[in-house]
Every structure is written in structure tokens, then in C-alpha cells.
Amino acid sequence: MGKDLSLYVHIPFCERKCLYCDFLSFNAEKSAMERYFRALENEIVRCAEDFEDYDVKSVFFGGGTPSFPDQDLICRMLQTLGERFKVAPNAEISIEVNPASAITDKLLAFKKAGFNRLSIGAQSLDDEELKRLGRLHDSRMFYETYENAVAAGFDNVNVDIMSALPGQSLTSYLETLSKITRLGPKHISAYSLIVEEGTPFSEMELDLPGEDEDRAMYHETKRILSESGYHRYEISNYALGADETYECYHNKVYWRRGNYLGLGLGASSMAGNIRWKNTGNLSEYIKTYTEKKDKECPSDQESFIPPAAEDIERLDEKAQMEEFMFLGLRLVKGVSMREFRRQFGKDIFSVYGDVIDRYIASGHLQVADEEGEVFLRLSDEGLDVSNTIMAEFLF
Amino acid sequence: MDQSKIRNFCIVAHIDHGKSTLADRMIEKTGVLTLREMQNQVLDNMDIERERGITIKSQAVRMIYKARDGQEYTFNMIDTPGHVDFGYEVSRSLAACDGAILVVDATQGVEAQTLANVYMALDHDLDVFPVINKIDLPSAMPDETKEEIEDVIGIEAHDAPLISAKNGINIEDVLEAVVHRIPAPTGDIDAPLKALIFDSIYDSYRGVIVFVRVRDGIIKKGMKVRFMATAAEAEVVEVGYFGPGRFIPSDELTAGDVGYFTASIKNIKDTRVGDTVTDADRPCPEPLPGYKKVMPMVYCGLYPADSAHYSDLRDALEKLQLNDASLFYEPETSQALGFGFRAGFLGLLHLEVIEERLEREYDLNLVTTAPSVVYKVHKTDGEVFDLTNPTNLPDPSEIEYMEEPIVNGEIMVTTDYVGAIMQLCQERRGKYLSTDYIEQTRAILKYELPLNEIIYDFFDALKSRSRGYASFDYELKGYEKSDLxxxxxxxxxxxxxxxxxxxxxxxxxxxxxxxxxxxxxxxxxxxxxxxxxxxxxxxxxxxxxxxxxxxxxxxxxxxxxxxxxxxxxxxxxxxxxxxxxxxxxxxxxxxxxxxxxxxxxx
The missing domain is CATH 3.30.70.2570 (Elongation factor 4, C-terminal domain)
Known part of the structure; x- marks a missing residue:
């Protein structure tokens, strides 16, 4: 993927934060939002210069709630991206929307601006569960949004759902799951709830499903979705059909360690084996990209690292190998042994032989041959406990 | 120095009866330290001690007191540990004194350890006089306390100073009583040097600093001394007194003095606590009677959490042993834990204190195995051996029978909790001996208890079942056959x-x-x-x-x-x-x- 690039654009605004959310988002005055988008536009312009040789294969607008601000602001960002970057004609261009704010006008505007993939945050179709999560929408609003999206011409739609929610039973989860499969979106993301520190949920007494029930939800997800024609290509992502047509290209870039540029507040980037993150401080971000002066860049720093970058990490070979393994194993297909040798000039067994042997013996890893290429991947049991296995690949 | 103006003494008390606070006040009143210099508790300068409120390590301090008779006296106060586990350390500190102040809390009266410590002081032929502390508390009962001291301990208490160490009330009375009731030393300054080592510490610049009580003769810089037990010899580099929290060098120490000397001693094993130091060129004919040799009662394995720190642990144990002669250790290997040491302790508290000191003072991360007592294993082939590590127990077919150590335990408890404590002793295989009522509300329960039943969590259980009112003292009775x-x-x-x-x-x-x-x-x-x-x-x-x-x-x-x-x-x-x-x-x-x-x- 040498000269390929993906772009992530962060929209840090929400009407209201959900009780479990620990992403970078907040509500803001209209004027503050406008200032943010002006800065974002400047950032796009500035960064594009450093990546003019790259072909942009995917764009992802995430949040926050990209459907919350005025749609003209969002569409203008995409337009600027198209003008400044070399966006491939067949590029996957996704935007996340929330059923509470994705009214028909907006969906039409998004479609017209060039977005070709829509990701709807349904989470659940049980109204009680949604209420407990602090979501702004109910199941009726989700259905409306879904219908409107299809009507607006979105063919490639993803629906996000969550398991292990407070008060959720296996029955209610399966009901949500089967209702969604009946709609037949091209892609389904199925995550489990994690109660993160610092969120309101972490302070609350939650009636969370027990371990066995949680595990049953997880296993039923795979069973029901494959019966409905979906295949699992990544730990928590499913695509309709047997081939990769509807797999999310942008998602896979992260696991394959492709180059991606994060634009906007707190967005993460990876290019040339360097990782960095934009500042998460809104006023600092706005200040950095509002002052119209020439780009200042410390002389010892690669020119493409933007001025508001933080946590700059140059990955040495060991770190690259670690990432190759723990990111690659998130894909059901696994990691290619040939690719490992190509990138690092070493046999994968000479580096990770012990770990691989141990977990093959325990049945958590397996070796598979796909059209002459040998892959190492997590077995079904291994996928269940992926973190434990992945941690073993750290030095 | 004129021996008639020297008083060497210690303070004994039950835990929390105010020993360290009284020591601080006495130091303050004698003006060796300005108020500003005073730490909260000068003698308890180790973190662990402060947190636990107990004193572990013996220390000495010299003070100059101008008495009511117009004369200036030199007081050497030697601090002693307060817990039963540290009986050995108490013993060697007492041997350096001529008398003792007994502090009794006017709200608590005589407690188990009060008795244990007084008896030990009397064993060393020390003159003991009581001081009644905490008289300013509303619940103080000074008259009853005096009566109890006379009835239970049998020492005169009617003119005991009534004080509050915390609030500095009547401290002068204590200082005067030291002058009049503690005997002056009676050594022969012209005789060959004869000095008792009662403690020592290691200093990386000066080598071992030896704490001594000079019985006879003189010790001074440049002199060649001999350690009688090890026959090691060394030239004295520095002598001096114990200032509060620091050393004060002087020209010499003479009969009756308490102080320290250094002699560039690098091998800490040369200077055994309890040994006698004499003049290498004019040795005394006989050493002083040594301390009672104590045997470790509890053993456990000590292992570095990270096996790379094995030698650090060894060095740390060596240093700790220098001023804790009761600590025993030898190397051992565990399949689970790797290389480490089997260490012997006087009791579980001693074990915990050593463990904490290793972790805090030497920054070691330790894994400790379950403590074990010493069992006597009688094998079918007639061999008898002491078992300190359970792993070494032979196959049951080779064992004729085993014996375990039994202690005589005395538990002092308020009558409300007698039932609960008897229940506890029952659970721990205790054999009931008697109940003595020392007052209407307090009794001493006597039990024979297997030592292995009290080394785990007996103290904790005792405290929780008596809401903190019970105190416990024990001594080894002997070995008895047991089904182990x-x-x-x-x-x-x-x-x-x-x-x-x-x-x-x-x-x-x-x-x-x-x-x-x-x-x-x-x-x-x-x-x-x-x-x-x-x-x-x-x-x-x-x-x-x-x-x-x-x-x-x-x-x-x-x-x-x-x-x-x-x-x-x-x-x-x-x-x-x-x-x-x-x-x-x-x-x-x-x-x-x-x-x-x-x-x-x-």
C-alpha cells in the first residue's frame, strides 16, 4: 500500500453525550462549531501539500456525531478534501450518522456531496435499552433513518449494534440482531459494551449480563449473521456476501498498518511508520489552524507531521513487528507469513516461534493455507480471548 | 568522668503506655536538644516503628541534667523494644543499664507486657522505679494504678511520679528520681578494658559502629582492642557519645560510660552483640557473661520476587543481622520460587518487621513462604532431627513420630471477653491451665498452646475477638509428641x-x-x-x-x-x-x- 492513503476526519460534536461514551465529543455553540470547521479546513489544506503523491482510497467521517452539525459544514469539508487530495474515483467514503439527527435533507446532502457509505449507530432496537444507554433515539427513529438512507440512494450501509448492555437479555439481543438482518444492511459492526473509567456508567450500578450470557450473545452473533449471509472478516465486523465487496476498506487499513491521516481534533495518524495524534484541546487546535502563518515545523521532525501533533512515536522494527501481529490478528484471515518475511526479512517463527507453538498447541492459533499463501490466524476460541493472545506478541 | 554523676537506665513499658513520649520530654528538659531540633519522637526514627507505634531497634542517647542539688549529671538512656517477640533485644539493652523506669498508663494499669518487661529488668538486677503516665486523662486512676503495681508486680509505688508525658507535666520529678533511685555505675577505671557490645550498626564510610557500655577501664582513639568471642583485633579510630540523632565524638570513654567506637571494621561478623571488648595489649582475664542465646522460634522462606535480586537480598540480610543477632538465615532453593533463604525469627511480628525492613530500607520485593515452627522428627532408624522446612519432611513410612513445640501462654483480658478468648484457645488446640483474676474486671488466662497454632494469625484473632483488649505473652515450654x-x-x-x-x-x-x-x-x-x-x-x-x-x-x-x-x-x-x-x-x-x-x- 506504499502510496495509498486513507483519511479520517473527526467531528467532535454531539447534541448530548451518551452515558457510556468515552470518545472525544461534546456539545458546542454554533459559532464554536463554525470556528472548528474553519480550522479543520485549514488543516486539510496544509496537510494535503505533504501528501500530494498519495492516492486516497478511503475517507471516513467519524465522531462525535457527524450528522449533528449543519450539513453544509460537513459537505464543504468533503469538497475541500476532494479538491486538495487525490481521491480515487472508486474510493470508499463513509460517514457516521445518528438516527436522532439524520433527517432526510441531511442524508440527501451527504449523498450529493459524494459520501457513498453510511454507518448508522443503532446500538439496539429495544427502546428500554436505548434509554438506559442515554441515546437520543428510539427504534422507530432508527427505522425511519434506515428507510430514508435507502431512499436517498445509499446502497452500502453499516449498522452498529452492541451487546452486554445493562438490562439486556439474550432474547432481546437476538431480537435486535434478527430485526437488523431482516433489513439486510451490507455491513454490521457488533461490539460489546465496555464500561470505561470516567464515564457516567462507571459511577453507576449497572445490571450487566453475566459472563455466560455475554458469551452466548457473542457466539449467537456469529451464528445468526452467517445464517443470514454475512461473513465475519474482523473480530467485530461482518459483511454481507462471501467476498470482500462489502468489507469496510477503511477499517482494514488500520489492521493492515496502511497509511492514514487523521484530521481534526484528537485524530490519530500513521504514516511512514510514525504514529501521532492531533491535540485533544479544542482551543489549541483552533488556534493552531486559524493563524494564517507559514507552517512551522521543528527541524528534526518529518515535514508531514502537523504542528498540533502529540504523542509522536517512531516505530522501530520491534514495535512494527508487534503491531503487525496484534493488529493483523484482528482480521479473521490473519497475518500472512510471507508478508512478515517481506517486511522484516525474517521468518516469523524465528521471532515468535515460542508463542505461536504454544497457542497452536492450545488451539487458540491456527495455520491456514489460502491459495498458496500461508496465514496465521486466531481460531474461534482464540478470537474469544484475543487480547490475551495478542499481548503475548509484545516484546 | 566521675562515675557518681552517671546514670545508665532504660524505660520499660507496655505498648502505647507512653515510653517514647516520655523519652522525648526528658531529652527536651535536659536541654540537649532545642525544641526546633526535636523531631516528633527522637528515639523512634524508623518509619516502620512510627507507623506501628512500637520500637524495634535499640538506641541510646546521652543527656546532661542539672539536678536540684546543683550538680550536673550525665544520663545515658538506652531504648528498648516493647514487644514480647523482641525479648532478646530487650535483654541485651538491659545488660547495659543499672536501672529502669517503668511507665504505666494510669488509664490501663498493669498489662501483660508490663509484667514481662519488669521481670526481665529484675532478672538483670536492675533497680526499677515506676512512673504513672497519662494522669491528665479523665479516665486516669492513679491511686488504683499504684496499688496494682504494688500488688501485682510487688515494687514500691506510693511515691511514683504522676506525669503526663504528652503534655509535659511533672517531667522534672522523673529526672530527679533518676538521680536518686538509679544507682551510679561502680566500675574500676584502672582495671583492663572490659566493655559490653549491646548493639552495632553499619556505616558505609566508617565501617561498623559498635555501641558499648564500658564496665572497667578506658577506651580511646589509637588503642588496639580485641573482641573476645571472635578474637578479632582492630585499632580504634573514633570514640564518642550518643547525641540525640547523631554521634558526638570525644577523647575517651571510661568505666561507667555508654558510647560508641569505630575501628574501620569491615567484617560485620567480627562484632557480635553480647561480646566483650578488651584491650589487646592488656586483656581482661574473663569476658562479661554473654547474653542469653536465643533460638529462632519461627522459620520461613524469603525469596526475591525477581530472582536477579538474590545477592541484594543476601547483602541486606547480612546487614540486618548485624544489629539483630536474633535473625538467622541460610540459603535454600525452592522449585517454585528459585534461590532464596530460610530465615529464623523470634516470632511472627519479628518476621513481619524484618520483611518490612527488607522491603523499605533495602527496596526489595519479597515473596515469603508460610511460616513454620521447628519440629522434632524421630525417624524409624533412630535418627532425630529438627525440621525447619516442611519440604524436607521424610516419607511418612520413615517417621516413627513427631514432636512439636508447646508454649505457656498468658492472656490478659477484661472479663467480658474471657469466653471469646477461651473459645479461640480451644480452636487452637490450647490446653487450659488456670484463670487468675488480678482485679474484678481483669483476668489472666493460662493455656498451653502449640506454637504452630499461634504463629499465623493468633494475634489478629485475639485482638479482633477481644476488641483490642487482650494482650498475649508466651514462652517456650518444650516439645510434645503430636499427630502431625x-x-x-x-x-x-x-x-x-x-x-x-x-x-x-x-x-x-x-x-x-x-x-x-x-x-x-x-x-x-x-x-x-x-x-x-x-x-x-x-x-x-x-x-x-x-x-x-x-x-x-x-x-x-x-x-x-x-x-x-x-x-x-x-x-x-x-x-x-x-x-x-x-x-x-x-x-x-x-x-x-x-x-x-x-x-x-x-
């Missing part, structure tokens, strides 16, 4: 030597079950099921299972924030590093410690 078995713990079917211990047959099931339960809580879930079993002679008597870990939560890895994901995995990996690998099971260090505290009231 070795209890083994198997983790994932592999025997863990560090967790084996000897237990009475009747208690094996109960303890095995509790160990398994505790380990189940401590051992994290693995990708496979882990049986935890307790076994006696190869027969499983209890079992728990750590269920297999079968599912992660699926985090959304949002917007390509890989760093966050990696941090999560690193944390997971880091947690594993802190564990001990036993077979293919990772056992946290804390598991080895947790099995030491199995509270019976759970």
Missing part, C-alpha cells in the same frame, strides 16, 4: 513446595480447604481451567477450581487509535510479569502472602 501431617498444595496438579506446611491431623482438612479458597481468589483466570488441590500423603482432601477465561470484551478501536490498544495489551503483559510461573500457571506474588492470613472468623 504435611499438607501439600497442588496448582494445576503440580505440587508447590513453597506452599507446603505441617499441620495437626485434625486441622488438615479445614486449613487445606481455606488455602484452596484463598488461592482461588488470588490466581487470575487462565485460558484453561486450573484445579487447586490440598493433599495429605498424596490423598486429595480439598479442591477448588479457577474457571477458564473464555471471552474478552470487544473494544471498538476507534479512528485508528492504535496506541491506546497497545497500552491496554501492555498493561495485560505487565501484569503477567509480576507473577510466578508454576508449571504453566501464573501465580501472583500476593498469593503466597495471602495464605498466611487465614482468619478463622471468616
Amino acid at each position: 501431617v504435611k499438607l501439600d498444595i497442588l496448582i494445576n496438579r503440580e505440587e508447590v513446595d513453597a506452599l507446603s506446611f505441617i499441620v495437626h491431623k485434625d486441622g488438615a482438612y479445614e486449613r487445606g480447604r481455606k488455602m484452596c479458597e484463598k488461592l482461588k481468589e488470588e490466581i487470575p483466570r487462565h485460558l484453561f481451567e486450573i484445579p487447586i488441590q490440598a493433599a495429605v500423603a498424596g490423598k486429595i482432601i480439598a479442591r477448588e477450581t479457577v474457571k477458564a477465561y473464555r471471552k474478552d470484551v470487544l473494544a471498538k478501536c476507534y479512528g485508528g487509535d492504535i496506541t491506546r490498544k497497545k497500552k491496554l495489551l501492555e498493561k495485560q503483559k505487565e501484569g503477567k510479569k509480576k507473577m510466578r510461573q508454576i508449571g504453566n500457571v501464573e501465580v501472583p506474588q500476593s498469593a503466597f502472602l495471602s495464605v498466611l492470613k487465614l482468619d478463622n472468623t471468616d
Whole structure:
């Protein structure tokens, strides 16, 4: 993927934060939002210069709630991206929307601006569960949004759902799951709830499903979705059909360690084996990209690292190998042994032989041959406990 | 110095009766220190002591007191530990004194350790006079306390100073009483040097600093001295007195003095506490009677958490032994824990204190195995040996019988809790001897107890069942034949030597079950099921299972924030590093410690 690039654009605004959310988002005055988008536009312009040789294969607008601000602001960002970057004609261009704010006008505007993939945050179709999560929408609003999206011409739609929610039973989860499969979106993301520190949920007494029930939800997800024609290509992502047509290209870039540029507040980037993150401080971000002066860049720093970058990490070979393994194993297909040798000039067994042997013996890893290429991947049991296995690949 | 103007004494008291506070006030009143220099408690300068409110390490301090008779007196106050476990240290400190001040709390009266300490002082022929402390508290009963001292201990108390060390009330009375009631030393200054080592510390610049009480003769710079027990000789580099918190060099120490000397001694084993120092060129004919040799009562394995720190642990133990002669250790190896030491202690508190000192002062991370007492194993071939490590127990077929140490225990308790404490002693295989009422509301219960029943959590249980009112003292009675078995713990079917211990047959099931339960809580879930079993002679008597870990939560890895994901995995990996690998099971260090505290009231 040498000269390929993906772009992530962060929209840090929400009407209201959900009780479990620990992403970078907040509500803001209209004027503050406008200032943010002006800065974002400047950032796009500035960064594009450093990546003019790259072909942009995917764009992802995430949040926050990209459907919350005025749609003209969002569409203008995409337009600027198209003008400044070399966006491939067949590029996957996704935007996340929330059923509470994705009214028909907006969906039409998004479609017209060039977005070709829509990701709807349904989470659940049980109204009680949604209420407990602090979501702004109910199941009726989700259905409306879904219908409107299809009507607006979105063919490639993803629906996000969550398991292990407070008060959720296996029955209610399966009901949500089967209702969604009946709609037949091209892609389904199925995550489990994690109660993160610092969120309101972490302070609350939650009636969370027990371990066995949680595990049953997880296993039923795979069973029901494959019966409905979906295949699992990544730990928590499913695509309709047997081939990769509807797999999310942008998602896979992260696991394959492709180059991606994060634009906007707190967005993460990876290019040339360097990782960095934009500042998460809104006023600092706005200040950095509002002052119209020439780009200042410390002389010892690669020119493409933007001025508001933080946590700059140059990955040495060991770190690259670690990432190759723990990111690659998130894909059901696994990691290619040939690719490992190509990138690092070493046999994968000479580096990770012990770990691989141990977990093959325990049945958590397996070796598979796909059209002459040998892959190492997590077995079904291994996928269940992926973190434990992945941690073993750290030095 | 004129011996008639010297007073060498110590303060003895039950824990919390105000010994250290009184010492501070006396130092203050004698003006050796300005108020500003005063630390909160000058003598208790170690962190652990301060936190626990007990004094571990003997220290001495010199003060100059101008008495009411217009004369200036030199007081050498030697601090002593207050806990029964440290009887040995008390003993060697007392040997350096001529008298003792007994501090009794006017609200508590005479306690078990008050008695133990007074008797020890009287054993050393010290003159003891009492001081009644905390008289300013509303619940103080000074008259009753005086009466109790006379009735229970049998020393005169009618003119005992009534003081409040905390608020500095009547401290002068104590200082005057020291002048009049503590005898002056009576050494022969012209005789050959004869000095008793009562403590020593190691200083990386000066070598060993030896604390001495000079009985006869003079010790001064440049002189060649001999340590009579080890026959080592050295040239004195510096002599001096103990200022509060520092050393004050002087020209010489003469008969009756308490002070220190250095002689560039690098080998700490040359200077044994209890040994006699004499003049190498004009030695005294006989050494002073040595201290009572004490035997460790409790043994346990000490292992560095990180095996790379083995030599650090060895060095630290060597240094600690220098001023804690009662600490014993020798190298041993465990399959589970690698290279370490088997260490012997006076009691469980002593063990805990050493463990804490190793961790705090020497920055070591330790794993301790279950403490064990010394058993006598009589083999069928007639051989008898002392067993200090349960792992070394021979096959049952080779054992004729075993004996275990029994102690005579005295528990002082308010009458409200007599029932609860008797119940506890019963549970611990105690043999009831008698109940003596020292007052209407307080009794001394006497029991014979197997030592291995009190080394785990007896003190904790005693305190919790008496709401802190009971105190306990014991001394070794001897060995008795007992029906003992070795209890083994198997983790994932592999025997863990560090967790084996000897237990009475009747208690094996109960303890095995509790160990398994505790380990189940401590051992994290693995990708496979882990049986935890307790076994006696190869027969499983209890079992728990750590269920297999079968599912992660699926985090959304949002917007390509890989760093966050990696941090999560690193944390997971880091947690594993802190564990001990036993077979293919990772056992946290804390598991080895947790099995030491199995509270019976759970």
C-alpha cells in the first residue's frame, strides 16, 4: 500500500453525550462549531501539500456525531478534501450518522456531496435499552433513518449494534440482531459494551449480563449473521456476501498498518511508520489552524507531521513487528507469513516461534493455507480471548 | 568522668503506655536538644516503628541534667523494644543499664507486657522505679494504678511520679528520681578494658559502629582492642557519645560510660552483640557473661520476587543481622520460587518487621513462604532431627513420630471477653491451665498452646475477638509428641513446595480447604481451567477450581487509535510479569502472602 492513503476526519460534536461514551465529543455553540470547521479546513489544506503523491482510497467521517452539525459544514469539508487530495474515483467514503439527527435533507446532502457509505449507530432496537444507554433515539427513529438512507440512494450501509448492555437479555439481543438482518444492511459492526473509567456508567450500578450470557450473545452473533449471509472478516465486523465487496476498506487499513491521516481534533495518524495524534484541546487546535502563518515545523521532525501533533512515536522494527501481529490478528484471515518475511526479512517463527507453538498447541492459533499463501490466524476460541493472545506478541 | 554523676537506665513499658513520649520530654528538659531540633519522637526514627507505634531497634542517647542539688549529671538512656517477640533485644539493652523506669498508663494499669518487661529488668538486677503516665486523662486512676503495681508486680509505688508525658507535666520529678533511685555505675577505671557490645550498626564510610557500655577501664582513639568471642583485633579510630540523632565524638570513654567506637571494621561478623571488648595489649582475664542465646522460634522462606535480586537480598540480610543477632538465615532453593533463604525469627511480628525492613530500607520485593515452627522428627532408624522446612519432611513410612513445640501462654483480658478468648484457645488446640483474676474486671488466662497454632494469625484473632483488649505473652515450654501431617498444595496438579506446611491431623482438612479458597481468589483466570488441590500423603482432601477465561470484551478501536490498544495489551503483559510461573500457571506474588492470613472468623 506504499502510496495509498486513507483519511479520517473527526467531528467532535454531539447534541448530548451518551452515558457510556468515552470518545472525544461534546456539545458546542454554533459559532464554536463554525470556528472548528474553519480550522479543520485549514488543516486539510496544509496537510494535503505533504501528501500530494498519495492516492486516497478511503475517507471516513467519524465522531462525535457527524450528522449533528449543519450539513453544509460537513459537505464543504468533503469538497475541500476532494479538491486538495487525490481521491480515487472508486474510493470508499463513509460517514457516521445518528438516527436522532439524520433527517432526510441531511442524508440527501451527504449523498450529493459524494459520501457513498453510511454507518448508522443503532446500538439496539429495544427502546428500554436505548434509554438506559442515554441515546437520543428510539427504534422507530432508527427505522425511519434506515428507510430514508435507502431512499436517498445509499446502497452500502453499516449498522452498529452492541451487546452486554445493562438490562439486556439474550432474547432481546437476538431480537435486535434478527430485526437488523431482516433489513439486510451490507455491513454490521457488533461490539460489546465496555464500561470505561470516567464515564457516567462507571459511577453507576449497572445490571450487566453475566459472563455466560455475554458469551452466548457473542457466539449467537456469529451464528445468526452467517445464517443470514454475512461473513465475519474482523473480530467485530461482518459483511454481507462471501467476498470482500462489502468489507469496510477503511477499517482494514488500520489492521493492515496502511497509511492514514487523521484530521481534526484528537485524530490519530500513521504514516511512514510514525504514529501521532492531533491535540485533544479544542482551543489549541483552533488556534493552531486559524493563524494564517507559514507552517512551522521543528527541524528534526518529518515535514508531514502537523504542528498540533502529540504523542509522536517512531516505530522501530520491534514495535512494527508487534503491531503487525496484534493488529493483523484482528482480521479473521490473519497475518500472512510471507508478508512478515517481506517486511522484516525474517521468518516469523524465528521471532515468535515460542508463542505461536504454544497457542497452536492450545488451539487458540491456527495455520491456514489460502491459495498458496500461508496465514496465521486466531481460531474461534482464540478470537474469544484475543487480547490475551495478542499481548503475548509484545516484546 | 566521675562515675557518681552517671546514670545508665532504660524505660520499660507496655505498648502505647507512653515510653517514647516520655523519652522525648526528658531529652527536651535536659536541654540537649532545642525544641526546633526535636523531631516528633527522637528515639523512634524508623518509619516502620512510627507507623506501628512500637520500637524495634535499640538506641541510646546521652543527656546532661542539672539536678536540684546543683550538680550536673550525665544520663545515658538506652531504648528498648516493647514487644514480647523482641525479648532478646530487650535483654541485651538491659545488660547495659543499672536501672529502669517503668511507665504505666494510669488509664490501663498493669498489662501483660508490663509484667514481662519488669521481670526481665529484675532478672538483670536492675533497680526499677515506676512512673504513672497519662494522669491528665479523665479516665486516669492513679491511686488504683499504684496499688496494682504494688500488688501485682510487688515494687514500691506510693511515691511514683504522676506525669503526663504528652503534655509535659511533672517531667522534672522523673529526672530527679533518676538521680536518686538509679544507682551510679561502680566500675574500676584502672582495671583492663572490659566493655559490653549491646548493639552495632553499619556505616558505609566508617565501617561498623559498635555501641558499648564500658564496665572497667578506658577506651580511646589509637588503642588496639580485641573482641573476645571472635578474637578479632582492630585499632580504634573514633570514640564518642550518643547525641540525640547523631554521634558526638570525644577523647575517651571510661568505666561507667555508654558510647560508641569505630575501628574501620569491615567484617560485620567480627562484632557480635553480647561480646566483650578488651584491650589487646592488656586483656581482661574473663569476658562479661554473654547474653542469653536465643533460638529462632519461627522459620520461613524469603525469596526475591525477581530472582536477579538474590545477592541484594543476601547483602541486606547480612546487614540486618548485624544489629539483630536474633535473625538467622541460610540459603535454600525452592522449585517454585528459585534461590532464596530460610530465615529464623523470634516470632511472627519479628518476621513481619524484618520483611518490612527488607522491603523499605533495602527496596526489595519479597515473596515469603508460610511460616513454620521447628519440629522434632524421630525417624524409624533412630535418627532425630529438627525440621525447619516442611519440604524436607521424610516419607511418612520413615517417621516413627513427631514432636512439636508447646508454649505457656498468658492472656490478659477484661472479663467480658474471657469466653471469646477461651473459645479461640480451644480452636487452637490450647490446653487450659488456670484463670487468675488480678482485679474484678481483669483476668489472666493460662493455656498451653502449640506454637504452630499461634504463629499465623493468633494475634489478629485475639485482638479482633477481644476488641483490642487482650494482650498475649508466651514462652517456650518444650516439645510434645503430636499427630502431625504435611499438607501439600497442588496448582494445576503440580505440587508447590513453597506452599507446603505441617499441620495437626485434625486441622488438615479445614486449613487445606481455606488455602484452596484463598488461592482461588488470588490466581487470575487462565485460558484453561486450573484445579487447586490440598493433599495429605498424596490423598486429595480439598479442591477448588479457577474457571477458564473464555471471552474478552470487544473494544471498538476507534479512528485508528492504535496506541491506546497497545497500552491496554501492555498493561495485560505487565501484569503477567509480576507473577510466578508454576508449571504453566501464573501465580501472583500476593498469593503466597495471602495464605498466611487465614482468619478463622471468616
